[in-house]
Amino acid sequence: MSKRLFNFCAGPAALPEAVLQTARDELTDWHGKGLSVMEMSHRSDEFVGIAEQAEQDLRELLNIPSDYKVLFLQGGASQQFAQIPLNLLGEDGRADYIDTGIWSRKAMEEASRYGHVNAAASGKEYDYFAIPGQNEWTLSADAAYVHYTPNETIGGVEFNWIPEVGDKPLVADVSSDILSRPLDVSRFGLLYAGAQKNIGPSGLTVVIVREDLLGKAHSKCPTMLDYSVAAKNGSMYNTPPTFAWYLSGLVFKWLKAQGGLDAMERINDAKQRKLYTAIDASELYSNPINVADRSWMNIPFRLADDRLDKPFLAGAEERGLLNLKGHRSVGGMRASIYNAVPEAAVDALVAYMAEFEKQHG
Incomplete structure (x- = not known):
């Protein structure tokens, strides 16, 4: 393929x-x-x-x-x-x-x-x-x-x-x-x-x-x-x-x-923890959701300056990170990390977010 x-x-x-x-x-x-x-x-x-x-x-x-x-x-x-x-x-x-x-x-x-x-x-x-x-x-x-x-x-x-x-x-x-x-x-x-x-x-x-x-x-x-x-x-x-x-x-x-839903729970938990940790540790990115009510599957986040949205998305596409634009009614970014999205995808996204923040933070 x-x-x-x-x-x-x-x-x-x-x-x-x-x-x-x-x-x-x-x-x-x-x-x-x-x-x-x-x-x-x-x-x-x-x-x-x-x-x-x-x-x-x-x-x-x-x-x-x-x-x-x-x-x-x-x-x-x-x-x-x-x-x-x-x-x-x-x-x-x-x-x-x-x-x-x-x-x-x-x-x-x-x-x-x-x-x-x-x-x-x-x-x-x-x-x-x-x-x-x-x-x-x-x-x-x-x-x-x-x-x-x-x-x-x-x-x-x-x-x-x-x-x-x-x-x-x-x-x-x-x-x-x-x-x-x-x-x-x-x-x-x-x-x-x-x-x-x-x-x-x-x-x-x-x-x-x-x-x-x-x-x-x-x-x-x-x-x-x-x-x-x-x-x-x-x-x-x-x-x-x-x-x-x-x-x-x-x-x-x-x-x-993969080991059924117990295995998927462990994998999905690890994925969402990595992404939320990166967002929360950042001064550029933020997630507005009450911590206890955060979704594991759909993680919205915003950049501190909306003018950075387009360059962020362009850079993501260049690195093979697709479809991160948030829903039109909400704006910002959204990463949907369903079962078929591997942990490597989250690792790549987190790495890119850190790189982008160094350049634009």
């Missing part, structure tokens, strides 16, 4: 090089079958085997209990903003949402089209630089579920704890931190994740839903958006995104080969 550079993109994000090499080798002839996975019928024995193995590997990685369904869907996490209330809210229900940033607010806005949404807590008073403690939450007695976003990809805040919501189903958008470390799935009613950060390429969405929450869809819920229909049909009510599913399965195998 040609030289691979270090990709800090927030999504679509870096994929493991070993996965890309396997996909390359199998692209035109999968396992001697004479065709690509992209050309297979999703009903074929071959693809059904690929799909079943991917689900089994994901179940093993996350230790998913047997009373949860694993769905491989389309539409991204943004479609889930509507699909969740359509399936869980009932005809005129209420749901509690925790507002910690842009993605949780988007979820709230969409859900409000289908029922009553209670903003049970908000990080607004902290300028979204911190997560409100659970003692600040006002949960509804009649909520059908409680929704939160454990990791805000844009803002860079992350829960380092799982909320306690009693007997209410806890729903979480884990798009950007799923598989980065172990997670107790049994604490949740539903987890959902767009694939393009820690799972695989864009085009696939994974939903992990407790079986007792199925069959409650709104009477006007489209058939394609009914979780129970997807579950009964093995996520193949229509043609699924087969190649994205296949590639995600390769990522799951790769994660198992």
